[in-house]
Amino acid sequence: xxxxxxxxxxxxxxxxxxxxxxxxxxxxxxxxxxxxxxxxxxxxxxxxxxxxxxxxxxxxxxxxxxxxxxxxxxxxxxxxxxxxxxxxxxxxxxxxxxxxxxxxxxxxxxxxxxxxxxxxxxxxxxxxxxxxxxxxxxxxxxxxxxxxxxxxxxxxxxxxxxxxxxxxxxxxxxxxxxxxxxxxxxxxxxxxxxxxxxxxxxxxxxxxxxxxxxxxxxxxxxxxxxxxxxxxxxxxxxxxxxxxxxxxxxxxxxxxxxxxxxxxxxxxxxxxxxxxxxxxxxxxxxxxxxxxxxxxxxxxx
Numbered sequence: 422x423x424x425x426x427x428x429x430x431x432x433x434x435x436x437x438x439x440x441x442x443x444x445x446x447x448x449x450x451x452x453x454x455x456x457x458x459x460x461x462x463x464x465x466x467x468x469x470x471x472x473x474x475x476x477x478x479x480x481x482x483x484x485x486x487x488x489x490x491x492x493x494x495x496x497x498x499x500x501x502x503x504x505x506x507x508x509x510x511x512x513x514x515x516x517x518x519x520x521x522x523x524x525x526x527x528x529x530x531x532x533x534x535x536x537x538x539x540x541x542x543x544x545x546x547x548x549x550x551x552x553x554x555x556x557x558x559x560x561x562x563x564x565x566x567x568x569x570x571x572x573x574x575x576x577x578x579x580x581x582x583x584x585x586x587x588x589x590x591x592x593x594x595x596x597x598x599x600x601x602x603x604x605x606x607x608x609x610x611x612x613x614x615x616x617x618x619x620x621x622x623x624x625x626x627x628x629x630x631x632x633x634x635x636x637x638x639x640x641x642x643x644x645x646x647x648x649x650x651x652x653x654x655x656x657x658x659x660x661x662x663x664x665x666x667x668x669x670x671x672x673x674x675x676x677x678x679x680x681x682x683x684x685x686x687x688x689x690x691x692x693x694x695x696x697x698x699x700x701x702x703x704x705x706x707x708x709x710x711x712x713x714x715x716x717x718x719x720x721x722x
Contacts, residue, residue, distance in 0.1 A: 449621045453650055456613040457657030457702050464606045464658075464702075465665035465695045471599030472694070473685045478592035489562075491520075491551035495575035503573035504549050510572050511553060516560025523550045553578075610654070610702060611709040618650055618713045629718070643714035647707055654706030658699040666695045 491511070495503050504522050511520035523531075528547060532540055562580045569576040622629070632642055669686045687694065 449617045449624070450653060452617045452620075453614060453653040453706075454657040454660075456610060456617070457654040457706070458661035458664075460606050460610040460613075461658035461661030461698050461702055462665040463661075464603055464698050465662050465669070467599050467602035467606060468694055468698070469669055469686055471596050471603070472687065472691055474592045474595040474599060476688070478589050478596065487555050487559075489553040489555065489578060489580040491553060491569065492577045492579060493549040493551070493573060493575050494577070495573075497546065499575070500549050503575050504551065507551055507569055507573040507576045510565075510568050511551070514560055514565055514568070516555050516558050517565075518554045518556040520551055520553045523552065607701065607705055611705045614650055614654060614706045615709045615713045618646055618710045619717060621646060621650075622714060622717045639715060639718040643711060643718060646714045647710045650710040651703050651707045655699050655703040658702035662695050662698045666692075 491507055493500060493503050493507060508520055508522065511517050528550060529538075529540060531550075532547075562578065566578045569578055629642055666687075672686055
């Protein structure tokens with residue numbers, strides 16, 4: 422008891438930092454560091470997923486929004502005539518910036534990923550494709566479809582709407598899932614740090630009682646726990662963020678992966694975003710520990 426009183430005296434006199442009331446090691450320290458590190462690691466990947474899907478949605482929307490395809494399916498002897506008729510209609514349609522028919526090599530290249538480069542496309546009844554680019558004003562898709570069918574009965578206009586909308590919606594939902602994941606990770610971090618703080622308060626109940634006997638206020642005692650757990654959360658999250666950012670930096674590039682990946686990672690100034698994760702973690706730890714400490718100390722009165 423005498424040693425405890427001497428420690429408390431030094432604490433109040435400023436001879437010992439206030440955060441030393443909380444043990445510098447032990448279960449709560451390990452739990453806080455591990456939780457903050459793991460949650461920081463997961464938060465960086467969730468952030469990368471959210472940003473990647475946002476870029477994916479924007480790319481899909483921009484690439485498909487102003488393009489369309491005219492497909493001409495007709496007997497072999499009529500394909501060329503209907504193609505020229507469709508091109509004349511497209512050239513005179515307001516809102517169409519340009520239109521061109523794919524040549525044989527281009528259509529062969531489009532089918533190569535599925536059928537290989539040696540497909541004898543010239544002997545197969547492959548529809549003729551026409552690429553259509555619209556200007557900023559756009560065109561009337563329904564009216565253009567009717568004109569094409571009148572001039573070229575085998576022509577079908579595909580403005581990519583049925584492909585674009587589901588893809589963009591899927592990307593937006595993935596982005597939302599990434600944001601929800603970050604919110605859940607933040608909440609889980611706060612919950613775990615609250616449990617660790619409660620454990621530390623219970624383990625130091627004797628010191629807290631003596632501090633009150635010598636005149637320490639609850640806000641002063643709570644500050645000791647808040648400071649220690651905030652530092653632990655910041656350090657743990659910084660370590661987790663460092664490992665996650667390094668792992669993302671070494672992911673294969675999209676072109677190197679043959680287009681399989683969707684560009685998961687950070688680009689440009691987005692590489693600064695992971696630096697916010699330790700800051701957010703420390704803010705969560707500060708709020709959770711302060712609330713928990715004041716509530717527990719009030720209950721001990």
